[in-house]
Amino acid sequence: MKALLLPLAGLALLIGASVLGLVVAPVAQLSRLEPVGVPRSALAERGARIYRAEGCAECHTQQLRPVDVAPETSRGWGLRRTVPRDLVRDEVPVLGTLRIGPDLANVGKRHPDAAWQLRHLYAPSAVVPGSLMPSYAFLFQKRPPGSAPGEGIVPTADAEALVAYLLSLDQSVLVPEAKR
Amino acid sequence: MDAFSSSSFRRPLLFLFGSAFFWLLAGNLLSLIAALGLPAPDWFGGAAWAAYGRIAPAARTAWEVGGASLGALGIALFVARPAGGSWGRALVWAGGVAWNLALLGGLGGILRGESTGIPGLEMPRPMWTLLLIGYLLLALPIFGGLARSGAVLSVARLYLLGALAWFPILLAVAGRTLLCASVAGPAQPPIVAWFGQGFFLLWLAPVALAAFYHFLPERLGRSLRHEGLARAGFWAWMTVGGWTGAARLVDGPAPAWLASAGVAASIALLVPVLAVAAEARAAWRSGVAWDPACCFLLAAAVAFVVLGMEGFLTAFRALNPVVRFTWWEAARADLALYGVASLAFLGAFLAIVPHLTGREACSIAMRALRIHFGIAIGGLCLWVGALAQGGLLQGLGLLDPRVPFSAVASLTSPFLWLSAAALLVLFLNHLSLAGLGIATLRSRAASEEKK
Numbered sequence: 001m002k003a004l005l006l007p008l009a010g011l012a013l014l015i016g017a018s019v020l021g022l023v024v025a026p027v028a029q030l031s032r033l034e035p036v037g038v039p040r041s042a043l044a045e046r047g048a049r050i051y052r053a054e055g056c057a058e059c060h061t062q063q064l065r066p067v068d069v070a071p072e073t074s075r076g077w078g079l080r081r082t083v084p085r086d087l088v089r090d091e092v093p094v095l096g097t098l099r100i101g102p103d104l105a106n107v108g109k110r111h112p113d114a115a116w117q118l119r120h121l122y123a124p125s126a127v128v129p130g131s132l133m134p135s136y137a138f139l140f141q142k143r144p145p146g147s148a149p150g151e152g153i154v155p156t157a158d159a160e161a162l163v164a165y166l167l168s169l170d171q172s173v174l175v176p177e178a179k180r
Numbered sequence: 181m182d183a184f185s186s187s188s189f190r191r192p193l194l195f196l197f198g199s200a201f202f203w204l205l206a207g208n209l210l211s212l213i214a215a216l217g218l219p220a221p222d223w224f225g226g227a228a229w230a231a232y233g234r235i236a237p238a239a240r241t242a243w244e245v246g247g248a249s250l251g252a253l254g255i256a257l258f259v260a261r262p263a264g265g266s267w268g269r270a271l272v273w274a275g276g277v278a279w280n281l282a283l284l285g286g287l288g289g290i291l292r293g294e295s296t297g298i299p300g301l302e303m304p305r306p307m308w309t310l311l312l313i314g315y316l317l318l319a320l321p322i323f324g325g326l327a328r329s330g331a332v333l334s335v336a337r338l339y340l341l342g343a344l345a346w347f348p349i350l351l352a353v354a355g356r357t358l359l360c361a362s363v364a365g366p367a368q369p370p371i372v373a374w375f376g377q378g379f380f381l382l383w384l385a386p387v388a389l390a391a392f393y394h395f396l397p398e399r400l401g402r403s404l405r406h407e408g409l410a411r412a413g414f415w416a417w418m419t420v421g422g423w424t425g426a427a428r429l430v431d432g433p434a435p436a437w438l439a440s441a442g443v444a445a446s447i448a449l450l451v452p453v454l455a456v457a458a459e460a461r462a463a464w465r466s467g468v469a470w471d472p473a474c475c476f477l478l479a480a481a482v483a484f485v486v487l488g489m490e491g492f493l494t495a496f497r498a499l500n501p502v503v504r505f506t507w508w509e510a511a512r513a514d515l516a517l518y519g520v521a522s523l524a525f526l527g528a529f530l531a532i533v534p535h536l537t538g539r540e541a542c543s544i545a546m547r548a549l550r551i552h553f554g555i556a557i558g559g560l561c562l563w564v565g566a567l568a569q570g571g572l573l574q575g576l577g578l579l580d581p582r583v584p585f586s587a588v589a590s591l592t593s594p595f596l597w598l599s600a601a602a603l604l605v606l607f608l609n610h611l612s613l614a615g616l617g618i619a620t621l622r623s624r625a626a627s628e629e630k631k
Contacts, residue, residue: 003329007338011345011418018422021441022374023353029435030366052297055233055290061505065431069501074581082433084366092298092358093365095432099505099578100218100232102585124221130586134221138228 035088036173040165045091047165050139050158052094059133061096062105062169078106078171080178086171101133108167117163118155136162189262190536192272194621196254197529199280201614203246204522206287208607210239215600219593229291237302238290243517244379245303245311246283251525252387253279256322256340258532259394263324271317278314282307298358298368300376305359312351319344335410336394342418343386350378370429370438377425380516385484386417388524389456392477395531396463399474405462406455413455420445421452427495431504446495453488456481472541472549476527479557483519487512502579507592508571515564518606523556526613533620541620548616555609563602570595 040048051057063082064072073079082105087093111117116127122140124133139159143152155163214235216223224230253276262268286303289295295302303311322344326337333341354375357363363371393410397403404410426434426442460481463474490512494503503509530549534540541549570592577588 001327003331003333004327004341007333007341008345010415011342014418015346015349015422018374019349019353021423022426022438023357023371026370026434026438027357027363027367031364033364033366049297053293053295054231055237055295055297055302057297057299058233058236063432065501065504069431070504070579071581075585081431084433084435087365087368087433090365092296092362093368093433094297095369097299097428097505097509098507099574100589128586130590132218132221132589134217134231134233135226136231137226138231 030084033085033088036085036175037089037170038168040089040168043161044164044168046158047161047163047168048091048094050162051165052092054136054162056104057094057096059096059098059100060102060104061099062093062103063095064103064105064171072103075102076110077103078109080171080174082171083175083177085175085177101131104166104169105171106169108169109172112167114163114167117166118159121159121162122153122155188265188269189257189272192269192276193254193257193532194536195273196250196257196276197525197532199276200247200250200254200525201529201610201617203242203250203283204248204525205607205610205614207239207242207247208603208610210235210242212600212603212607214239215596215603218596218600228293234291234293234295237295238287240513240517241283241287241290241302243522244300244384245286248384248517248521248525250276250279251528252343252384252521253318253322254532255387255391255525255528256344257318258528258535259336259340259390260322260325261328262321263328264321268321268324271321275314275317275319278310278317282310282314285310296359299372300379301354301359308351308355308359312348312355315348315351319348334394335404335407335414336390338411338414339386339390339393342414343383343390346378346382346386346422350375350383366433369432369434370426373425373428373442374422375425377428378422380513380521381421381424382418384521385516386414388480388520389484391524391528391531392456392481393459395473395528396459396477399471399531400463400466402466404459405466406458409455409458413452416455417449417452420448424449424491427491430500443495446491449488450492453485453492456488457485460485470550472546472553473527473530475550475553476523476530476556478527479553480520480524480527483515483523483560487515487520490515502575503571504575506571506575506578507567507595508575511564511567511571514567515560519560519564523560526556529617533617537620537623545616545620552609552613552616555605559602559606559609563599563606566595566598566602570599 064078066081067073120127121136123135124131139162140153140155143154213230214232217230217232257272262272286307289304289307290302294304296305301308326341329337354371357371358368362368393404423441423445426438427446429442430439460478463478494500574588574592577583577591
């Protein structure tokens with residue numbers, strides 16, 4: 001047991017320092033920021049949960065880098081870099097790490113049409129030729145002809161919620177700290 | 181040959197390694213399905229569970245929490261010489277079963293579309309509680325074993341102690357701040373980065389290095405060449421390792437001081453990396469004699485050194501913006517999970533088998549294992565190399581606004597096919613390796629019955 005005491009004491013100190021630095025300090029610094037933009041509807045909140053559960057962040061980021069680092073604004077992905085305040089309204093921010101598909105930080109601004117979003121979810125490559133996104137047809141229901149209203153393929157509540165969330169993605173409000 | 185062949189911990193140890201191997205196969209298969217789905221998104225008939233967003237995190241979880249972590253626990257159990265006879269054995273069984281059940285439920289949850297969507301913590305919340313309980317049950321006899329060390333801990337046990345101390349803290353803190361009552365949105369990315377980096381760098385990697393430092397001298401029949409350096413490297417590692425995660429926040433929505441601390445830590449991590457490199461070089465020079473166990477362990481050490489160098493280089497401004505958000509980062513994660521954690525676990529298992537069967541592998545098995553090793557390294561290089569190369573091209577394309585996004589995607593597609601081919605090769609290699617392992621262990625059971 002003696003052999004363990006000193007190493008364990010050292011480890012406790014070092015682990016504690018790391019927790020203090022990367023967990024406690026960010027929580028203290030970033031917990032009371034002023035939000036930007038408009039609050040999300042309950043439907044969009046539900047959509048955010050679907051976005052997370054379906055792993056959309058595996059292929060899409062929601063973070064833009066400073067303009068002098070990467071030309072992301074020139075791709076039409078947004079007007080400015082993403083700042084901590086953009087995340088205030090997120091229950092769980094989904095920044096993403098890989099851009100197999102385009103960044104979605106401002107997709108609600110870029111494609112504000114709900115019908116476009118639904119069509120795209122149902123058959124991505126029919127809307128964006130050459131798209132490598134899988135079809136989310138399983139978020140839609142096929143109805144037998146004649147069963148009006150909403151004949152043919154209708155979105156489930158999950159698809160509607162996901163689109164409401166996508167339409168809420170908008171970081172176009174200019175903030176002073178993004179100028180750096 | 182050794183107490184472990186007749187010890188009461190033989191069966192629980194085999195259970196940990198056996199289930200680790202099972203999850204390694206499962207992770208490999210899921211990765212393969214995910215990789216095939218990339219260039220051909222609807223190849224699985226548009227099934228919800230096979231959509232990339234579900235299957236990719238499931239594959240990662242099977243590798244990380246399954247193969248690599250259970251392998252790490254197996255290594256820990258063996259190196260620590262667990263305490264507590266029958267109650268210790270019961271704890272290991274209970275912990276191993278709890279861990280496996282948590283993983284099974286967690287993977288099912290992710291594939292059913294119940295992922296939490298928190299990177300590294302995708303399994304549904306109750307499964308993480310079960311996993312932590314499993315860990316605590318397993319850790320008791322392992323700590324008991326470590327506590328019976330002499331006056332000074334060996335290098336291997338020191339690394340093991342570090343990993344065993346970090347893991348529950350990582351999980352408990354991330355659970356408290358991200359999974360249970362989650363903290364404010366802007367405060368979450370630093371914690372996600374801390375947990376994600378910590379899971380590899382402070383849990384899997386130190387156990388992999390513990391295996392390296394434990395089994396290499398045993399197999400080579402000599403003591404460590406740079407023991408003092410290894411101890412210094414350990415403390416340097418534990419000092420800066422917990423800060424390197426913040427380097428993932430560079431240019432992201434986080435205070436600049438966090439990213440700077442992460443970059444500084446990534447550069448300082450070079451000290452422990454060089455300590456490992458020195459020992460690996462000494463092992464290479466003294467002739468690993470193509471002992472399969474040594475080869476796997478040495479390859480894991482080399483992969484760790486490569487990763488450390490990569491972290492050092494991509495911390496700099498010149499390279500970081502190019503590789504961010506590209507397949508390069510996936511290549512890095514795969515090198516960590518397969519190159520370091522899984523290869524070390526395979527090497528450790530090969531070194532442990534003689535302790536379990538009471539004899540060295542026969543010459544035919546040795547030759548087969550050398551071929552397996554060659555294929556594993558070839559597959560790893562193709563897998564990671566293709567992704568890294570594709571990622572580099574992708575990154576250069578993304579930085580040039582004149583290149584349309586769809587052109588960038590089609591640029592990477594050949595490399596994705598290559599990495600899928602590599603995953604197929606690795607899967608077949610693992611299957612036949614599993615067959616060889618079962619045959620070896622059975623032959624011992626058969627020879628025991630004859631007696």
